[in-house]
Amino acid sequence: MAETTLVEEQAHDHPSDWAYVKIALLLAAITAVEVLTYFESAITVFENNSVTIASLMVMMVVKFYMVAMYFMHLKHDNPLFTRLFAGGLALAVAVYVIALSAFEFWA
Amino acid sequence: MAVTEDPLALTTGDAAIVERPLGVLTRPQGGNGWRDWLSTVDHKKIGIMYGVAAMFFFIVGGIEALLIRVQLAAPNGSVLSADIYNQVFTMHGVTMIFLFIMPLAAAFANYLIPLQIGARDVAFPRLNALSFWVWIGGAIFLNSSWIVGGGGADCGWFCYSPNSGLAFSPSHGVDFYAIGLLITGIASLVSSANLIVTVLNMRAPGMTLFRMPVLTWMLLVTQFLLLFALPVITVALFLLLFDRLFGAQFFNPEMGADPLLWQHLFWIFGHPEVYIIILPSFGIISEIIPTFSRKPIFGYSFMVFSGIAIGFMGWGVWAHHMFVSGIGPLSVWAFSMSTMFIAVPTGVKILNWLATMWGGKLRFTTAMLFAVGTVAMFTIGGLSGVTHALAPADTQQTDTYYIIAHFHYVIFGGGVLGLMGGMYFWWPKVFGHMLNETWGKLHFWTMLIGFNLTFGPMHILGLQGMSRRIDTYSPGFGFEFWNLVASIGSFVIALSVIFFFFNVWKSRRDAPNLPAPGPDPWDARSLEWMIPSPTPEHNFDEIPVIESDDEWWHRKYGYDENHNVVRVATVEEVAQDGSATGVHLPAPSFWPLVLAAGLPLIGYGLIFNLWLCVLGGLLTGLGMYAWALEPVDDPDADHDHGHDDHHDDDDDDTEGAEAEMADVSAGDEEA
Amino acid sequence: MATATDAAVDTADHGHDDHGTSTGISNTKLAMWGFLGSECLLFGGLISTYLLYKTRRGPGPENTVIPTDVFDIPFTSVSSFVLLMSSLTMVLALSAITRGDHPATRAWLLTTAMLGGIFIGGQVYEFTSFIREGVGYTHNPASSAFYTLTGFHGVHVSLGIVMLMSLFVASKQGKLRQEHSETVEIVGLYWHFVDVVWIFIFTVIYLIPVD
């Protein structure tokens, strides 16, 4: 494992510009679908509220993940960065979800 | 923001152009006059300044405490009006927590972390100076409300709404509270990021994470708690401030808001905060107890992991402060359970300290007395904590003097006593002479007795039903006797603090006639004791290569064939003599101070006149840009350049210890 | 962990000052990631506040309109898209400077800043039109929380623009050399983070329907 990180670190092999453009195109496409959910009549499945919310959340997570992993290079960088950031993120989600639960927010 | 230009500064080629970006303040050179203190980026000087300022605010908070006790010494007290009383207890709490304990812990963190990991400075020396100046600006700002704000904040240190709203707190006190804590929060945030990077990145060769002293570990956990807890109170304070200044509707129930939101945000920060307060002290006594027991710390890895566990679990218990605020039975159940569990890692620590002392050759120096006192008093506070983890019991105890007793046993008994022990322990390292042991012991015993006289009776008063935060009480409830005892006790504590300051003065006066303490007066275990006392400016002549935990001790002692400990070297043989010259150190700078000075101005501006905000903003912006354009290294300074430590063989290490070049202002965005 | 990374110290050569650190990674970058982790709790608090309050209307006719009543999803979609694409241009700026292509670096930096500027312009327009439609900052918890959250985000974007422009100017003056690419990377991290926060806000605050 140490081997691969070393190699990766030295090579500094960030994606090529073209790869970035492809990622951006994908992000744009996802965003388009997201916005479509707003025009419920466009796609029939989005008439159901919980389906809409679930798919919106999934799309959001995918976008978030892609930006963090590729544009912010977490995928190719030292895992310490990922841990530090994911730690803050997970902590934030945990404490605030619990706090909102205490307000019976989800009910 | 400094991030944008900083590395540019490294280009030696155009150094001449960028060196005095605005032609105003000439680059300070090293030395010891007042300018050097204002412009220093040396972690040791910054640590000393934190310590001095913290002790000053200890006196301020202490006077406030004495006023409270004078008022409550007898029924129908009339020394303070109800209004002033509210201000005094609020400012007492805020001062003691944010302006005394936290900065005192920061003093230890700044001074000791680089020494304990074998580094020449912290990762970002100028940011370190910035943290201090921002903090002290916030501290002065907060207290200036006595003079210009129409009185101190009067909402209690946790400042619950609706008491904190304009209706119930019309003076500017709460605005000063909110802005003051925002400013000190920026300081702590910057400093936490700085120290985390320092510990992770600046360790001497061989200093793996699990060879670091327990103190460094506990300080590291503390910095993580700060890093993640401060933004939460930042949100809360902003909401409060916007309610008060701009008429926002975050906490006004008439407009459909929920005051419980404040309580949640405050305590999501607040409980980690109590560990921010206690963990440095735990770390300190984890250094003192092994040294004076002449044994390694018992269960090093348990010590470290329980500290980490506390750091995690501390995030899941906050609503135990809200058992009676109507959070619902499920929440009460869940938080009651988690609170009981958090006592477990705490208990592990207590057992480990006891096991370290068990069978050791104990030497009861003042530092050791304070450490043992810490363990004992903290245990009492921990036990009363468990009693209010039980929600039904807490329903009786909450908002009574029983709670006051609990948290003073943990914060004063567990926190302050430990920090005092740390002072006696590291004083020779910092100032080059010992504190007097006789006066030290007097200090300890009066403090211990005074402390128990003051806070012990509060358990009884609380269980008898005396509410906290009442400005007086009528005769006939049975409160008279114990209140009088508590008030007497508080003056005993005051006496002990006077003994301490006397000791500081006397020890300094006597020092020239006494033998110098040498690098290692206590026969201690960690790296800071292998260098001269006081610490030379460059810390280590040569960055040591670490081969085990308790590295310094292992350089002095080994084992014979029967596995008995034997001395293998004298201190003189293995200590460094501090004689290195030409060591490359980061150059001082005035810009952190300039940048920091803008923030209180912005604060005053928000309250009084927006033009002041403009002025403050300009000053801060100027500070940032000048900072960014100023090279980290002074091209004019008369040391040789580069990685030119006079020891060729440790060239690699010194590079790591050189101040890292790029100072990213992690906290700027908050400004 | 320590041993694996310690080994990297000697070999990793990134062209900047990280070869002397215990973990082999740069101090500045580590600090930036820590700061971003911390920012998660800041925005998390603001977002939770809004979620808690999003349907809370004040009493009295003038206080009843809440932001969700007046959301203009097509408009916000466009400005969200603009911000998203600024992440692409940001990463292209970084890629340009690591190649040593300074004109391209400047072009992408400027484009990124301009896209950010368009986003901020959109936000100003959104705020003014919302206020015209009766959603005042002080009218109800929902509106206070909405403006505070999006305002904090807007301030972050604006600070990012200042940083980008500083880089642009530095590059123009020839001070932003190829070996300083890490500076661009770190500003980029901040910029992408602000984008990522908006990805969250756009979905959770704008798109998820309230009933």
Ligand code: HEM
């Ligand atoms: C054994 C571990 C501990 C437990 C189980 C515990 C439990 C509790 C509980 C349940 C409360 C709320 C009581 C109420 O307001 O009704 C409380 C209050 C408090 N605790 Fe602890 N605690 C522990 C350790 C600590 C430590 C280590 C500190 C600080 C160094 C601390 C500081 C405080 C403070 C400041 C308050 C009162 C806040 C206020 O109302 O002003 N506690 N504790």
Ligand SMILES: [Cu+2]
């Ligand atoms: Cu607590």
